[in-house]
Amino acid sequence: MDDVQVQWIEKVTLKDPILIEGLPGVGNVGKLAADYLREKLGAKPLATFYSKFLPPQVYVSEEGLIRLVSNDLSYRKAIGPGGRDLLILGGDYQGMSPEGQYELTERVLNVCAGLGAKEVYTLAGFAQGHVVEKPRVLGAATSAARVEAMKRFGVVFSRNDPGGGLIGASGLFLGLGRLFGMEGVCLMGETSGYFVDPRSAEAVLKVLTQALGLTVDFSDLEAKAKEIDRIAQRIHDSEPKAAEGPAPPREDLGYIG
Amino acid sequence: MDDVQVQWIEKVTLKDPILIEGLPGVGNVGKLAADYLREKLGAKPLATFYSKFLPPQVYVSEEGLIRLVSNDLSYRKAIGPGGRDLLILGGDYQGMSPEGQYELTERVLNVCAGLGAKEVYTLAGFAQGHVVEKPRVLGAATSAARVEAMKRFGVVFSRNDPGGGLIGASGLFLGLGRLFGMEGVCLMGETSGYFVDPRSAEAVLKVLTQALGLTVDFSDLEAKAKEIDRIAQRIHDSEPKAAEGPAPPREDLGYIG
Amino acid sequence: MDDVQVQWIEKVTLKDPILIEGLPGVGNVGKLAADYLREKLGAKPLATFYSKFLPPQVYVSEEGLIRLVSNDLSYRKAIGPGGRDLLILGGDYQGMSPEGQYELTERVLNVCAGLGAKEVYTLAGFAQGHVVEKPRVLGAATSAARVEAMKRFGVVFSRNDPGGGLIGASGLFLGLGRLFGMEGVCLMGETSGYFVDPRSAEAVLKVLTQALGLTVDFSDLEAKAKEIDRIAQRIHDSEPKAAEGPAPPREDLGYIG
């Protein structure tokens, strides 16, 4: 068996597509954002990546049907004259080991380079260790020009965050992407790190859709954010006050995404 | 050395065989069931799988003879006009790492596909974290038609179980099996998760034998179940009452099989 | 780099050589025995095995010279008419992971099969968890004939020991050896498991040398055993009596060799 196995669902020809990556990670921000975008844009399944670097696991649907865990590539053709074709990568897991991270990322990039992608946006969460009322979007990029371009959409390039760099798929897609001649940007929504965070995902998507000239309705994501707020409030109310200790150290939370 | 090494014991031609998998796992239900079936049907050894993904271990028999740990494939030719040829996979261990799980499962499926298998039943235990008097058989399948077919034999397809999906060989044989064009069903016998459970294995085998139109005498398995009952009772009696704490969390038990 | 890299020191032609394996393990019994035999028989270095499955480590001699950790094969030509050529495998470590154990063992066996070896003796310790005054030698073998042959030299084939089988090189050399058509015996000297145990190594070597018709002077090994006795006694004397708790559970000690 190949270490990473690609199952093609459709054959398409894309014109200069942009790759958008959002896999599970801190606050599930990247995955929430990529999945939401895929749904709202009506992106179509293009290829499935199975791999021994993912857990040996199947999910079972409510109907009792199994599905092997995977990473999944969808596409969406451009709408209108200024539009760009898109590739969206989502999935159940990131690679389970350092080697797995490299192997999976390299394979996805290889496939996307073959489809003509020269540009990549990676979506992630950035854990602050405390509740974030209005999540900012932090950035990192492969060139100074892209840094400047992203600042125009309100992205924050902070001298201190992320201090130790980015660990995981969102950084690796940029780092390995350069070996494929791809330029790119990582957008990290601030989040507490304790809950899945649709509000942070929305902040990230607002930047991304502006940058790509897309229009997306965020009401479903906002509804989900309010639901999480309610759950968080309920847990907070049920906790004895004395138990409120200091936040866990930021180092454990901030940099995986 | 090949990562997985196949030693053929015999060369056979099978007609549309069904693969039945039962490896060690929760309550050892799958292994108990597969081993019992192999014995009662008089299945013959066909191939042995050695692998570096299994522990570096030999067993020593009472006579002092060593045997390297392995997975083992047996076969049994159909009896009667409506019967089907069978392949039964048992073994000492599942693969020791995620990669090992994938590699071993892929290799066994590859061999079985070469023998003509297009259908697979995987047998496993499902830990409930408490004693189960009358174990139900939970199911998961690769198609809606198979879900319906199994319901007729009393298999329960629950909205909530198994919640997080299946981790291990029994799920992977179905998930990877589809990449080989195989359809299949996973049968999970409820069990406490604390003991090896011949009664749960019997429940699983009753469904399987009905589905396959086989007749098997379960008296030896029932005798074994009664023996385990006696051991469990003795342990229970010897425990001080105060020590009876709450059951361990189900998440640690339910999904590996 | 090859996963296992063989450096030949000499080219020899051997006649039906017997492979003797003794790597570090419980009580270091196997390594002590193999190293002692190599020295006393004046065996000559034949090949060195370097591998990424060994630690990334060099030893530094008292003179300041480095040496990369390895497994090492020596040979010794037969002396006299009834004698047999010998291959002796020692080394600094066993493979560091299950995969490493398989890969290293397979490679050594491959080399030895190429040199004509069809027979293998593996030497190991068997931890009893308590002080053993007169260590017995426990056995395991690949055939009933060898079991019987070894019983004649006092080797004990116990119904209960080793219960869970053998984990590590000494078992694997027999298990994988069979795939190379080799027959063999594992000789396990009883030991406490707390100290390196030259006395147990001597017990093992006494059986082995009898079986092979060799004469070896054990006085140096006995001197070393007495030295260890003195160290053990001193530690024992310095311990407060109350601290003498029960022996650790045997399962943790008995089966790695």
Add this chain to the structure above:
Amino acid sequence: MDDVQVQWIEKVTLKDPILIEGLPGVGNVGKLAADYLREKLGAKPLATFYSKFLPPQVYVSEEGLIRLVSNDLSYRKAIGPGGRDLLILGGDYQGMSPEGQYELTERVLNVCAGLGAKEVYTLAGFAQGHVVEKPRVLGAATSAARVEAMKRFGVVFSRNDPGGGLIGASGLFLGLGRLFGMEGVCLMGETSGYFVDPRSAEAVLKVLTQALGLTVDFSDLEAKAKEIDRIAQRIHDSEPKAAEGPAPPREDLGYIG
């Protein structure tokens, strides 16, 4: 993707170059020394090694630009008649696993052998577990002649240090280097093991530059050492006296480099 991927920045022809290795480790002595030498000699980037044996991580600069973690080879042509061409290897990490250590080291050595290197100096720290006022430089080498040569520069070849040998890149470059026909020396600066230690790096570099006939200005390194002294003093002053326990056991500190 190759396990280790080499990106060439320039093509050069070198004459009998000497390889100098300094990767992160104890007290960061090796990396500090190699980086300082590279800067002061104006060495030029030659090749970058990316690898799945390094963490899946990118660093983000203050300007927001990402850089994938790597090992990096620089070169510097000889100056003057007696000078030698140099290759300097630095990097963000050593390989993350034993296998990774072997694979990365082997690949770098392979590249350097291709460039004509037959000689290697590895730079490292040696943790003493206590503050070292005047760090000595300990040594290990591949030949007695090199041991003698290094003694002339004040390098200490101690009977007891390093006791258990060297674990990590600095040892492995010598050990594997010999398989490439390279001779070499490891220079280990004594250090506490608790801080990054520019003073120890300076001690190492003083030996190295003498041995290579180079002249390097150490004032920047000394300034850095004084800065670390101030930080250490401040931490020491702020600690309650009672908290000064015994030093941690040396075994945990001394041998990785």
